[in-house]
Amino acid sequence: MTRLSQLGNELHTGNRSFPFVERRRTWLTVAAVLVLLSVLLVAFKGINAGIEFTGGSQFTVTGTQNLEEQPAHDVVAEVGTGQVARVTTVGSTSVRVQTEELTTEQTDAVRQGLAEAYDVPEADVASTFIGPSWGQDITRQALVGLLVFVVLVTIVLSVYFRSWQMAGAALVSLINDLLLTVGVYALVGWEVTPATVIGLLTILGYSLYDTVVVFDKVRENTQDLDEQHERTYAELSNLAVNQTLVRSINTSLTSLLPVGSILFVGALLLGAGTLRDIALALFVGMFVSTVSSVFVATPLQVILQQRSEDIRQHTDDVLERRRRRTAKDTAAVAAAPAAPAAPAAAAAPEESTVAGTHRGQAAQPKRRKGRR
Template structure:
C-alpha cells in the first residue's frame, strides 16, 4: 500500500489526526479575509457582463490580414463602446461590443467591412437585445435560488437543520469567492460561467455531504457515552474522509487546469475560459469549505445544544477524575490496577483523543478467567 493509502487508513481508524475543529477560529479568519477581498474586488471593479446579459452585437468576419488592434480601433471609434476582439486560428475575427443598439451596429458593420476591404455581407452581425439579456440573468438568479432552497430542505430532512445551515454558509462562501475572482481577473460572465458555478456548487455539496453522513453515524447515541465530545467526534469523522477529499479534489482540478491554462490561455478559446475559471476556483474553494468551514461550523452550532453542553461537562469531569486517579496510582504503585480498571470500562477504548498525532495507546489486556493455569 502506498504511503498516502496507509495514511488514509490510519486517519480513518483514528490512529493519527489533525484537530481541524479546535482550530476553527483560524479557518474562519482566513475565510473572512478572502471573502472580504472578493467583495471589495466585486464592488470596485464589478463584473464584466457578456452580451448575453447586457445586450450588444457580435461581428464575425472572413479571413483577413488586418490586425486585431486595427479592427478594434475602428469599431470603438465608430460605435463609441469598448470592443473585445479575438483573432481566431483560421485568420477570422470575432468582435464583441456590449450595449450596442441596432442602428449603431449597422454603421459599425459598414465601417468594419470598409476597414477590412471586404463586402459587407462577409461581416456577419448578431444582435442581442438588452431585454433578452435581462431575461437570461433573471433565469440564472432564479435557478440559483431554487437550487439553494432545495439543498437546504434536503439536508434538513436527511440530516438536521444545523448541517443544512452549515452547508448553505459553505455554498455562499464558495460563490462569493468565485464571483470575486471573476471581478478581479476581469473575465467575461457568460452563460458558460453560470454553468460552471452550478457545477462547482454540486461538487462542494458532494464533499460536504460525505463528511456529514459519517458524522451522523458516529454521533448516534452520543449522549450515552462520556468518552468523546461532539466536536471530537466531528473531527474524527473529518479526518476519516480527509485523504479521499484531497484525492478527489486533485483529480478534478487537473483536467480543469488543463482547460484553463492550455485551452483558454494558449488556444484563446473564450468559452473554455468562461467555464474553466469558475470550475477551477470553485472546486478549490469547495474543497476548502467542506473541510475548514462546514464541519467546524456544525460542531459550533451543535455544542450550543444543552445536551451537548452537559455531555462536554461529563467528559471533562471523567478525564479529570482519570488523570487524578492515574497520578495517585503512580504515587502508591497501583498504576497497573488503574489501567486494568479503565480497560474494564463499558465504553469503547479503541481510539485516541481527537487531534492528537501519533500512535494511540492500546488498552491493557487482562485475564478474563480470573485464574491462571490451563483450562480443564
C-alpha cells in the same frame, strides 16, 4: 501513492489527526475575511458583464489568419463611436468584437473596416445586436433557480441528516463557494457570460457533494454519542474530517485535472473563449468547495451543534471524566514507592568467587608438581 495510502490509514484509525475542528474559529475567520474581500471587489471593481447582459453590437470575423486585437480597436476608433471595444479570439480563425449599441451607419462602417483590416470578404463579417432584456431574463431565471435549489436542498438535508444545524452549515458553505468564485471573476476581470452562469450553477451540486460526504461520516461517528464517554462531539467530527480527507483530495484531483486542461490548454492556449467562461467557474468552484467542506462546513456545524444542551452536557461529562482520570493517574504515580537501591556489598561474593577461581587455577600446577 504508498505514502498517501499510509497517511489515509493513519488518519482513518486516528493515529494521526489534523486539528481542523479544534481551530475552527481561525478557519471561519479566514473564510469570513475572504468573503468580505470578494464582496468588496464586486462592489468597487465590479463584474465584467458580457454583452448578453448589457446589450450592444457584436461582430464576428471568420476565416482570418490575423488574430491580433489591435486592428479591431483601430477600426472602432476610426468610426468615431468613442467606445472601447472588447476583442477576443474564438478558435484559431475567428475574432469577436463587441461594442455598445451602434447605429445602422456605424454598424456598416465597422463591418467594412473589419473586413479590410483582417483581409476577408465583407460577407465573412457577421454583425448582430443583442438587447439587454435577454440578459435580464437569464439573470432572473438563474436567481429563481438558485432560490428553488436552496429551498429544496434545505428540506432534503434537514430530513436526511435530521439536523437543521448540518443543513444550515451546508448552505453557508455553499454561499461561501459562490461568493469566492464571483470574487475571483471580479479580481481577474474575465467576462461573465451565460456560460459562466451555467458554471456557477454547476458547482452548487459539487459543493454539496463534498459537504454531504463529510457530514455523513460525522453522523456515523456520532450516532451513538451518549453511549461512549471517551471523545466529545467536536473530536468525533474532527475524526470524520480526517477520515474523509484523502478521499476528498483524490476526488478533487480527478475533477480538477480535466477542468484544468480545458481552462489552460483549451481556453488560454487554443483561445476558445466560451470554454474559458465556464472552465474558470468550474475550476475555482471545485477547488473552493473541497476546501470549504473541510474548513468551513464541518467546523461551523460543530459550533451550531454545541449550542444544544445535550451536546454541551456530553462534552462537559467527557472532559470531567478525562480530568479525573488524569488526576488519578498523577496521584498513583506520586504515591508509588521508590525502588530500593542495591547495596554495594552485594558485589563482594562475586568478586571473591572470581578471585577464588583464579587462586584455584594458580594452585593446580603445584599439586601436579607434588605428585611428580
